[in-house]
Amino acid sequence: MAQPLDVLFINPGDRKQLYQNLGDGMSAIEPPIYSAMFADYMRRKGYSVAIYDTPAMSGPAEHAARAAVEDYKARLIVIPVYGFQPSASTQNMSSAGKIAKLIKEASPAQKILITGTHPAALPKRTLMEEAVDYVCDGEGPITIEAVVEALKGSGDVSRAPALWRIEDGEVIPPQAAAPLITDLDGTMPLPAWDLLPMDRYRAHNWHCFDHIDQRQPYASLYTTLGCPFKCNFCCINAPFGKPSYRMWSPETVVAMIGNLVKNYGVKNIKFVDEMFVLNKRHVEAICDGIIANGYDVNIWAYARVDTAYPELLDKMRAAGINWLALGIESASDFVRDGAEKSLNDSEIVQAVRRVEDAGIHVLGNYIFGLPDDTLESMQRTLDMALELKSAFINFYSAMAYPGSQLYTEAVSKGAKLPEQWHHFSQHAYDTLPLANDQLSAGEILAFRDYAFDRYFHDQGYLSMVEKRFGTNVLDHIKEMRAMTLPRKLLDEDPSLMANLRARDNA
Numbered sequence: 001m002a003q004p005l006d007v008l009f010i011n012p013g014d015r016k017q018l019y020q021n022l023g024d025g026m027s028a029i030e031p032p033i034y035s036a037m038f039a040d041y042m043r044r045k046g047y048s049v050a051i052y053d054t055p056a057m058s059g060p061a062e063h064a065a066r067a068a069v070e071d072y073k074a075r076l077i078v079i080p081v082y083g084f085q086p087s088a089s090t091q092n093m094s095s096a097g098k099i100a101k102l103i104k105e106a107s108p109a110q111k112i113l114i115t116g117t118h119p120a121a122l123p124k125r126t127l128m129e130e131a132v133d134y135v136c137d138g139e140g141p142i143t144i145e146a147v148v149e150a151l152k153g154s155g156d157v158s159r160a161p162a163l164w165r166i167e168d169g170e171v172i173p174p175q176a177a178a179p180l181i182t183d184l185d186g187t188m189p190l191p192a193w194d195l196l197p198m199d200r201y202r203a204h205n206w207h208c209f210d211h212i213d214q215r216q217p218y219a220s221l222y223t224t225l226g227c228p229f230k231c232n233f234c235c236i237n238a239p240f241g242k243p244s245y246r247m248w249s250p251e252t253v254v255a256m257i258g259n260l261v262k263n264y265g266v267k268n269i270k271f272v273d274e275m276f277v278l279n280k281r282h283v284e285a286i287c288d289g290i291i292a293n294g295y296d297v298n299i300w301a302y303a304r305v306d307t308a309y310p311e312l313l314d315k316m317r318a319a320g321i322n323w324l325a326l327g328i329e330s331a332s333d334f335v336r337d338g339a340e341k342s343l344n345d346s347e348i349v350q351a352v353r354r355v356e357d358a359g360i361h362v363l364g365n366y367i368f369g370l371p372d373d374t375l376e377s378m379q380r381t382l383d384m385a386l387e388l389k390s391a392f393i394n395f396y397s398a399m400a401y402p403g404s405q406l407y408t409e410a411v412s413k414g415a416k417l418p419e420q421w422h423h424f425s426q427h428a429y430d431t432l433p434l435a436n437d438q439l440s441a442g443e444i445l446a447f448r449d450y451a452f453d454r455y456f457h458d459q460g461y462l463s464m465v466e467k468r469f470g471t472n473v474l475d476h477i478k479e480m481r482a483m484t485l486p487r488k489l490l491d492e493d494p495s496l497m498a499n500l501r502a503r504d505n506a
Contacts, residue, residue, distance in 0.1 A: 006047040006148050008074035009035040010064055012081060012096035013055035018425040020485055027427075029056060029202040030084035033220050033272055034116070034140070036191035038080060041141040043192060047148060050074070051192065054095065056200040061095055065102035069110070075151045077103065078144055079132075081116030084220075084272075089117035089235070090401055091428070093421035097130045104131040113147055113163075115140045118421070121238040121403030123164045124171055138162030138178035139239050141187070180240060184225070185252045190259060191221060203268040205476065206363065206392035207300050207323060209469045212476055219260050220270035223253045223286060227274040229304075231327075233367065235403030236274050245275075247282050254289030261295050269299045277303035277324065283312055287319035298322050300363070305351045313358035323391075324355055325363040330370060330381050345384065352388050364390035368451065369398035369444030371406070371436050378444075382451045389461050391468065396426055397433035397448045410434055416441070430488050442489040446496035449487065454504075456481040 011032035015023030032053050039049045050072055054064045068077055079096045083089040100112050115136035119126045123137040136143040138161065146160035157163060162178035164171065181187050203218040226244035227236055237243050248256075260266035277283055290297065300323035308324060316324075328348055355362050366385055368378045385393055400410040400417060401424065410417060418424050418432040425431055433444040455461060456477055466474040490497055 003048070005050055005072050005074040006076065006152070007039075007042055007049045007144065008068055008072045008077050009039055009049065009051045010068060010077060010079050010099060011035050011051065011053045011055065012061075012064075012079055012092050012099055014061070014095045014422070015055050015058075017094065017422050017428065018091055019427045020429060021483055022427060022485070026205060026480055026483060028084070028204040028207075028218070029200060030270075031056070031193075031196055031198070031201045031219055032080070032082075033191060033222060034080045034082045036193060036196060037188045037222070038078070038141055038144060039192035039195055040190055041188045042145065042148070044187065045145055047145075049192070049195070051195040053196060053200075054099065056197050061098040061102055064099045065106060068099075068103050069106045075111065076144070076148050077110060077112045079112065079114045079116075080140065081114060081118050083117065088425075089403075091422050091425040092116075093118050093126075095422070097421070101131040111147075111151060113144065115143070115239070117235055117238050118402055121235055121401075121407075124173070127164045127166060127171060133165065134160075135164040136162050136178075137164060137174065137239075138241065139180055141181065142178040177241065180244065180246065182246065184246060184248045189248070189252050190256060193219065193260070193264060198264050198266075203270070204300075205480065206361075207268060207270070207298065209361070209391065209465075209473050210298065210322065212469075212473050215268065217264055217266045218268040218270075219264065219266045220272045221253070221256050221260075222272050223248055223276060223282070224273045224278075228278075229275070230405075232405040233370065233398060233401070234274075235401040235407070238403030245278070247279065250282060250285035250289055253286050254293065257290060257295055257297065258293060261297065267296060267298050269297055271299060271301035273302060275304065275307065276301035277307045277309065277312070277316075280309060280312060284315060287312075287315045287321070290319040291315075295320065300325060302327070305348050308351045308355050310354050313355060313360060317359045321360065323361045323363055325365055325394075326352065326355070326390075327365050328352075328384070328388075329365065329367045330373070330377065348384070349388065352390065361391040362388075364388060364393045365396070366393060366451075367396045367398050368448045369433050369436060369439060369441075371398075371409075372438075373398070373436060373444075374438045375443070375447070378439075378447050378451075382447075382454065385451070385455060386458055386461070389458075389464055391465070393455055395448050395452050395455070397431070397444050398436070399424055399426070400434040406434060427485055429486050432489070442493055442496050445487060445489050446500055449485070449490070450497060450500040453481065 112132040113134040114132045123135045127135045143162045150157045161176045201218045203215040224247045297320040299321045400407040423430040433441045435441045
């Protein structure tokens, strides 16, 4: 009789629920990098592992649960709940909870552990609300290993670090925290791509503006873990317990890239690091390795405006880092200061132009509705975006993600928060931004959607796109902007959007 599988990792997610009609062909389909890293860790420790990627299989939670119960029969099912943008873990909790519930209904004895940014931020609540046996409030791998080893032996998981559980109806917190992994090269040097349907992943549309019809194959990887900064809207350090920053060696990162290029034909790569462009020697050595190996890649990565170092830009471009996502956030110094991003307008403009002059495209990230925002400051942010005319933008509404300072403040004030976890999705029908003292949630959302429409109808922007990328990308932009997102808040009060559009006609 075959030995049971030790661990099945299930990546949750529902593209339709989170992205509405954008989920069909417009949005990216991201590989579950945390599942792949954790699987690599466990496999190197001698355990048998598998991964089921729910969004990539384009099936509902029922399919994932059925596969888990009927096909894999693992000692432990682990559901890593991470987002494919740094703050997007919470939106996947609805899918994760449904998958766990369906598994337990079909197989009550099946042990399930949930980990990730959201569970780490709200471990007790997650344990009490979801159909899981265990919640990890730490990084993940060390806790998972301890639980599997216990289940293979005595069954006593009480000594597993960072593990929440229920015993005799009582919630039992961890006896100890799990230490952060320091030897990333030795423990997780190569994500388990071989366990994933690599042909199903699709890059972001803008990432491939230079080759819009070649968005596949695609992969993402980390070169570092954690972030040393403390932006009040961000929750990404929840699993790490503190602001932190650890690196894989440049040699290991280049080997990861080589594996993707040689074995999977990958050209389009995302560096998922919350802040890739930070340690100059790390970035430069990775670029040197890519260039020395002659890898033909199209990479995008995150940077802050104040870390877009001029002395690195030419080398990054030569290495195939064709896009940098810059967190501009707001045109208001006052609002940016509240977000702990103390930059002035001229510094932002100069940094963006330096990046562009090096031949690297800029993805500008902006947030509307931060705590000190007003209608006037949001308009200044939109005006700045229109002035900069980055090759692409992301416009977000401020959200109180669990694990962030905004969430803590919102709870203490009794602010209205989304009723279901997937309502934290920026693109969902029921999305609910965090209101501030000056603006309602509906006003913030209306301005975000108005700004998006205004940006992608701007003739200066469209002319720039056609000149830089060609008519096929211009046509793609027009197709994208035609895919409007229904919104519950705006359906309930159509005047919110009508008032904004009336200003354009005044």
